[in-house]
Amino acid sequence: MSLMVVIVALAELLDGETRANMLLQKPNWYQQKRQCCAQLMKGRTMQKYSGFGLLKHSLSHHENWQRVWRNPTPKKHYDAIIVGGGGHGLATAYYMAKEHGMTNIAVVEKGYLGGGNTARNTTIIRSNYLWDEAAHLYEHSLKLWEGLAQDLNYNLMFSQRGVLNLGHTLQDMRDIERRVSANRLNGIDSQLLNGQEVQDLVPILDCSKNARYPVMGASWQPRGGTARHDAVAWGYARAADALGVDLLQQTEVTGIRRKDGAVCGVETNRGFISTDKVACVAAGNSGTLAKMVGMELPLESHPLQAMVSEPIKPILDTVVMSNHVHGYVSQSDKGDLVIGAGIDGYLGYGQRGSFNILEHTISAIIEMFPIFSRVRLNRAWGGIVDTCPDACPIISKTHIKGLYFNCGWGTGGFKATPGSGHVFAHTVAKDEPHPLAKAFDVNRFTSGKLIDEHGAAGVAH
């Protein structure tokens, strides 16, 4: 482990970041990176992270690392306030500052940054959604993921180890063919695998006929994978802060003040803050915010459980998901098997669900991977997912001028973080929906133009 740092640092020191780059023949890469960094530096000087930096700081016993973000006092006025300091909110702030030049903005978070579902999910990233609208949005997000660590100068450990969605029945296979075929025509790297190909890819998966629901095939998205969830929030926070965004933690919005049908500020536990735009990115708490202005949203908040095993030596290199037996698993870089379950059917804000869901999920994992039977479960927890009737998010303006909502990501929010922030930043900054966000207007529940992704989102992830 430590050897790695030394090697990377030396590599960077000896011939800089360009070396590997030259190998890869991407001549404009270095320039791009410099531009990006320059942009980041506009707000204030952001200490650049690198392996060499680590070595350098080790000489001063790491006493001189800069704060990753400031702890500012709220200003009297911001051009926009983002309510919710999770991954989506922080990404929104970052892109508003970076791409729309809005740097006099604040993120208001009632707890700590990235403390909600960003901190609790199972980190799966993919874009193999069925319907065009969803597929384009998630693919937009996936493309952003692919350059995000460099963009933010923060290693998010985005690991494109591929995602398998297993099929166990003939109808599963029809649905998979339909989705894969749609993905392909939408430019998304989905493939259809037969049972043998699945077995070759994941030798430890039980693909035998003896299984209660034998594996018939799968969809495979090689560009999918996982990332380090906390790092996403911290990376965005650090970069947004560097661009001048105020990150106000321990600050709770208690009211949204309006004047002449438009937003004019928010009441908080730290006093009133005036603003022209309020962008709500509060997941399970969106309903509470909506209620402050007398709005209702078609959302329900449910417990979603996740769990990890004790760390074991690497044995599973891809993400394996199954709607039918209802469970999914990947292995983290620490060695934990990261396992997801279905949502509990009842409303719940308790960050915990019922035990039978956990039992069933582990059964499902053993159905797929009988060799994990003697591995041990270390920890289980719950998040609060805000779900829409069609399993797609709401990214929407409202009838109140300057009030915007981005919510309802259900079980699939983490993978969307960059895309969600990016299109929402556009929507808020320009006061008109980003082209990719248009279909996710709240009015679809009235017109009936729902985007039913229950199939693609069938197992919570």
Next chain:
Amino acid sequence: MLHIYCPYCEEYREEEEFHPHGQAHIVRPLAPESLTDEEWSQYLFFRKNPRGLHHEMWVHAAGCRKFFNMTRHTVTYKILETYKMGQQPSITAEDTQ
């Protein structure tokens, strides 16, 4: 794991016997054709999502197969009462405030 008093079987049963069915007391509009699309969508999709007391419908699926209502706290998961279909809750959020 909730422990639920079935008002029909008149005893506590394990959660596994039940299925939740969302918000209680949603009445189907008597004349759907007279509703605007907005009003119809309210009935179809918009639900209360309180952080606190919630009146919700459950069915004793593996037991007596009866639908019934429950007043439950969505943070503590405490069940304050269960009551039969057609009855009104005796505890509401206003009571506890």
Next chain:
Amino acid sequence: MSNIVNVQSPLYHADFESLASVTKEGGVSLREAKLLGHLNLRGNSDSPEFKNGVEKALGLTLPLTPCTSLQNDDATIMWLSPDEWLIIVEGGQEATVEETLRANITGHFAVSDISGGQTILEISGPDCIKVMQKSTGYDFHLKQFPVGKVIGTAFAKSSTYIRRTSYDSFQLVVRRSFADYFWLWLQQSSKEYGLRITL
């Protein structure tokens, strides 16, 4: 064409006849009370014409207390829900009993013959309570589950009605298509105690 009609209970394929001759010991005994008449009865228990009609037809009071059952020589009647009961009669009698019920009850009610759709498994023996505890989350303490009580409950990954017939014997009402699952489950759950098949 042969006039002999082969009648096959839901666990016909398990061949209890042969098993009964080889399994003599065990803390758990299992028997299929097969090919009985099963009638599902629906009606309004507040209606005297319904209650009286049932009583007249069966010679047995309609159990109105939740989760109870009553029995006489000819029939067992189990409370399933406030407006639903299961009547068990001797196999072959179901049509007659259905007719008698229809003849005696007036007003709104329903009877469905479901004799082909379910079977009864009788589980007994000193260790049978442990097997029940492995299978369902209900409390089998006599105080909570006295003899004669009947409950509809989740059973492993299926569901069933359980009726207690003595301290250590129970009837399980099992849907035909799930019978094989119950059979597999009960074999697995009683393995450590020894399973004895009786006829």
Next chain:
Amino acid sequence: MSQVNRLELGGRINRHKTLNFTFNNKTYQGFEGDTLASALLANGVDVVGRSFKYSRPRGIITADAQEPNAIFQIGSNDASTIPNPRATQTELYQNLVCNATNGWPNVDFDLMETVGKVGGAAMPPGFYYKTFMFPQSMWMSYEKIIRKGAGLGSSPLQPDPDTYDKMHHHCDVMVVGAGPAGLSAALAAAQAGSRVIIADEQNEMGGSLLCSTQLLDGMSASAWVANTLSELEQNENVTLLPRSTVFGYFDHNFLGINERRSDHIGETDSNGTRQRLHKVRAKQVILATGAHERPLVFGNNDVPGCMLASAISTYINRYAVVPGNTLSLMTTNDNAYKAAIAWHDAGKQVTVIADTRPIPEAGTEGDLVKQAIELGIKVLFGHAIINVKGSKRVKSVEVAPISSNGEKVEGEVVSYTCDTVASSGGWSPVLHLSSHTGSKPVWRDDIQGFVPGKTEQAQLICGGVNGVYSLTQVLNEGMQCGAKASQAATGEPAQEPLADQEPSAALELSAELEPSAGKKLSAEPAPKLKLVEPSSAPVIKEPVEAPAMALFHIPHVKPTSRAPKQFVDYQNDVTAAGIELANREGFESIEHVKRYTALGFGTDQGKLGNINGMAITAKSLGKTIPETGTTIFRPMYTPVTFGALSGSDVKHLFDPARFTAMHSWHLANGAEFEDVGQWKRPWYFPKPGETMQQALQRECLATRNSVGILDASTLGKIDIQGKDAREFLNRIYTNPWSQLAVGKCRYGVMCKEDGMVFDDGVTSCINDNRFLMTTTTGGAPAVLSWLELWHQTEWPELEVYFSTVTDHWSTMTISGPNSRKVLEKLTDADVSNEAFPYMGWIATEVAGVKARIFRISFTGELSFEINVQANHGLHTWEAVMAAGEEFDITPYGTETMHILRAEKGFIIVGQDTDGSVTPQDLDMNWVVGKKKEFNYLGKRSWTREDNQRSDRKQFVGLKPKDKNFVLPEGAQLVFEPNQSIPMTMVGHVTSSYYSACLGHSFALAVVKGGLDRMGQSVFVPLADGTTVEAEICSSVFYDAKGDRQNV
């Protein structure tokens, strides 16, 4: 090999039973009653693992669930091996094989340690986030190497040879932990007549009493334990669960307990259950989980030989193992002196006790301090061990005076030679379980620890978990708690009057069947009425203790960032300097600190280090510990085997498989099966040597040309009775039912309120008040629930009842031009077209069995659906097969059924629809009631804007240009084949087959505006880059007029 550290006398081990075991390929011996940890210590094994980040050698620190270092791979082969059990919680068994989980080439000589010393400096917390970024494409390669270092133990590579199961329990009082508090609580509750379950994670019950030297009423602690256990065992209302860890506390007093039934016996247990998961619903829960000792954080506190003071007492007193020769102790409290005294009593040398508290006023010393001084042990007040020297074993300690607040070193550093360092920073209540249900821990300054906070559960706490540590008080509190819980549990008014139920026929029956049952019933006394004299707490001589000092992090002469590494969380190499750095970088919330440094993310889940980490954070941010917050512990308390969580719900019991009455016939006749919901349905019946396509061709042609037979028993069937049944159907289905005559059948479609098709099927009028509804196989349970939902919640005034009769009827469909001829051989009824026309039904006898025959057709051929009581299903099936023999009757499965219906353009809900399709989209306006009085389910939604679009996807047929090419089911369609990606998709193939009867391939699809595009082309871009063309056509490919089904 001799056990160098084993005392000659004492301990709770069985010296008559020697057990051999192998650690890292070297064989050792221990005794029955040893844990793997005590046996290793007895043998003088110092290094048991390597740390994750720095590869530092590590030894055993604790004797309990907190152990972060002694994490092993246990087992001798690929199937039975277990990753990551703690040696401190593993009972030794004969021939146990174990290995350290880290270290290369081995734990004693690890090359990485050298690298760790160099590179380690460059690995502060969060170093991952700061590097490995350039270039982007290299991360996957970096990650591959990083992953090589991941994980502790290894997963088995073969399926588990053991089995697991689960058991449910109910009780009045559940006692968690069988130490002094738990045992006395259980005893009191049992004496008060409660049903009690008491569980303890250890092999023996007794907890701290098992290594206590105190006397209770003059008898040894272990004698008191034995007496108490004996009384509990004799009480039939008490269930004792040793070796059972309560790993989770869930809502409404539900607990998960993992009982290890054979792990102490051997590697596998072929006969029994390896582990059993007990699921307990308790009226009252008593947490008597005790407390864990906290280590102090000081320089190089991870060198093997550094241990918890209480662990040293435990190893000496319970296992007769002294894990070294010379001991230095650092403590903030009196209690830890017990370790030094025990060490001394064992005949070994105590070098020094560094007591961090200021010099006490004469006479105010606690009894244990006095005792230590009297024994001649060197005690230095106001001192601390600030650093340890040594690599694979402690060689010496550096002791220095510290300021009275414990924050600074104030004076000369003196070195003492020793091989063992004990430390104690006080005790942390084991409150994990209470936190599982959302209760927030509360800090108590007086005990310097968190205790369980306010909870919604019916929960009581006693003993150590409540911050009560004196044995007398613990026992008293336990008893009070037990009595209180018992009263609360049994004093509740009875929930229902079942117990007072009138003696009924049922009770008489029980007396007849089982005489003993009656006796049991009456013999059951109401124990709570019996006045039991509760035991009183034993008299114990308690040592007087002076107050402890609140100290967590021991200062060094250098600032923390430059001091030797001071470990807080050993498994993840989290140091005090790392935490302070995280704070400096702005990670101030304790959750941020945890996540950034990995504090508490080891397999001990922060049991050992969390409080120290919080204290360091608090100090560095200038806050108090409660201001810094707490961390919520989650289940599992200690890790639980996946197998135990699954129980028996694995393999064939993972999900019930449902079978029809004819299943044995299908098996005997070579059917391949398809999973449809939980059902196993015959998919097709290949003859020997036949491919699937050949079998399908044969089955299809036989049905079209002569007669085929399908087992259709799995279709849902609902008996609907009552005078309002018709009206109910009118509201549920989209089409009208008012005019359906007795003896007639009608196809119906039901929609959800959003207007989308939800299920379909044929419903027949049995009599004016009675209908038989059929549903799809997969939709049956949902449809029944749907009917009940609307009846119970919206229209209770409608007089109608529903009963499922799916399982009651066996259904076999004979289909094809010769089907009537077959039927005529089996029944006396007139089944001619005149007497028994299409879409009618009759009751008759078939093959000597009462039957209902429905003249409905899903194939488009003349069809009869024969329904018989399921006990006669196989009989009738065989009779039909015999009667059909002369017509070469051919059994067919779901695939042929799908082909035949698709040729007719009949939909399958769930295949041709997906929840976004209306009847209008399906070109099924004929099934939509226009004049029905009631505004039936789904209707209103059809007038919404999106439903009015002209480019909605509509159900059509497709004819591929290549007559032999079968389009992939699910394939997406485009109008313009040459467009660039992303393409505009206009629909997809829902069903697609080769039709033997038509002689070409065909498909069903939904296409945007498809009904207005008849004859036009759509294109299917395939995965291989080719594109195939198909013509949009009517969805009915065969016998459009429907003549064949009508003959």
